[in-house]
Amino acid sequence: MYPTLINGDGLLGHPDGAPYDRVIATCGVRTVPAAWIEQTQPGGLILATIGGWLGSSELARLTVHDDGTASGPFLGGGVSFMLARPHTPPPLGLLPDLSAGEERKAIVGADILSDWTSRFVVQTAVPAAQQLALQHEGQAETVLIDVASGSWAALREEDGHWIVRQDGPELLWDAAEDQLGRWRACGAPTLEEFTIHVTPEGQTIRW
Template sequence: MSTATKLRATLADRLTEDGTLADPRWSSAARAVPRELFTGSYFLPVPGSVPTHYRPVREGEPGWLEGVYSDETLITQLDGRTRPDDVTEGTVPGNPSSSSTLPSLVLRMWHQLGAEAGHRVLEIGTGTGYSTALGAHRLGDADLTSIEYDTVVGRAAAASLEAAGFAPRLIIGDGLRGDPDGGPYDRLIATCSVRYIPLPWLHQVKPGGRILVTLSGWSYANALALLEVTGPGEATGRFLPGCTSFMIARPHDRPPRPALALLPGEERPSRIDPAKLQSWTGGWVAQLAAPSAERLGAGAEQILWDVSTGSQARTAPNPHGGWTVVQRGPVRLWDRVERAVQQWQDAGEPHQDQFGITVSATGQRVWLGAEDGPGWDLPV
């Protein structure tokens, strides 16, 4: 038995023991698909570096294969262009733009999607192709279509899938437009996050079909939602337990902005602890309330900057107790965030699995508790 086969079996055993691989058919896929064919060289973050720098780990060097079979996300591209083999020495800064997601998350999402043999599945975001290969092993090549936005990434994934013996239908294009020539689909799974559910998906997945996607935004808070399509352009669903995050789809990412300049504004006491925005769900609730804002800072010192209007809000501890907020611009960002966080606190600060989403012809709304509960419109 080769070293790679042993490491693959060890990883599958560990994921079986912790409950990730509850279905033996997905366990078989995890044991069969060689992740090393899909990752090649990869980047690891340099601990403590600010801004974050990345060290390339090249294919075949000591520790490379052990890293491939760790349950970790492996960065394979920075800034939409830099790949590990492009770095000849040292480390480089950058923003991750493509990766091989940690195997436990990929397999958990395939479980959550509920795809069975005979279902036609559309995957948004081929990436390295590892998730695609798992799906093809379980469902068969003929019933799986995968779309990749980045041409270079997509071509590399196609070569890796061929080397691994898989031949699903692959498309290079904007996954947010879906696959108008290939529907209808029974299932859609996205390995990128979006600000709202793209309307083409809601017409390409048949009524009764499912969409599994992570919702994110310009503050980069994330929540995984499982929706059932109830009719053309309509769906309803719930958010799932756990903490799932993905890189945001490039067409949904925030536009370029100038360097931040903190300007004077109106000052008042804050009615909430700004540190609540540091929690997984608290930050997401704040993002729902101010979807065009980027969030910076940490702890009691939060900064919100509205990308579209230039509005700002910043908080700081008050030396006499409590916190102070300064706001300026046409959008009172902290007012909106306060109201949303207070509604969440009044409900007992539940995790995202107590939230749901309804999509209709009139818009897309995330709600807390029940459809008639507190809610926020997504920026469609």
Template sequence: MPARPQMPPPLGMLPDLESGQERVARFGPEVLDAWDARFVAQLAAPHAQRLSLTLADKTQHVLIDVEAGAWAALVLDGEHRTVRQGGPVQLWDQIEEHLLRWQADGSPALTRFEILVTSEGQHFTWPKS
């Protein structure tokens, strides 16, 4: 018996990636290439799905959270990283916050993570290295 659904929910219509708010991103999409950083990012946005699109000769790395109705699109242009976000929550802001805190704590190994389960939900923590 699977512990969670094996297939992500259907994406439906893609968001208008020209809408939303744009800013300089502290991290680019390449941060998600490392599995431990990707795990930390997933704690911040557990329902987000990741895909890449090429539009107007630029690759956009898109995160979509169908449940929340939120999205983030990252573009890497040389050393310049931007993110455009839309919806009721700012997905990339949440991910950056988690990654920055994890790095500030010494990027502890995932084997050191702890989970606390209460009636309010589950919470992941990690000790400072």
């Protein structure tokens, strides 16, 4: 028996060969494609790396259920695959005026983004944000930008503490701090304690 090679969009699966017992993805995705669930029989498994535009990802093992949903745990290990091309971030384009916005003392500094798990948590709060480092008025800043909404947050370290300046319809760093606060209140669980649940309405990650 020989493997079947299909030249096409892997996010659409291969309906002619369905249903499958196992679906194994060797690229990362932001959200689990509906086609993978539809083409996997109830009780079958989907193994996929779930990631995002802040660059943190993790391997998930989902079991497909009779009702067309899928759920399961993250497996840990800091697994990373290149994102599928349709799931890559949009070009940043012209940067917004980073002198605008309102400043406050940050509860959490941008250094939290250097930790894989913390960055994953932030990513669940601001899934459309991208991160870049730049110099602004002679100071090094870490910037999060949501291209679609135009929201941004810029953080800099100053006199031993962090300052955040943000603008746009969504206060990105407020959302990040809120999510990190909830995660820490639960004891800062590891990614192996996270679960993912996918329905036709969307995808939910919990810990």
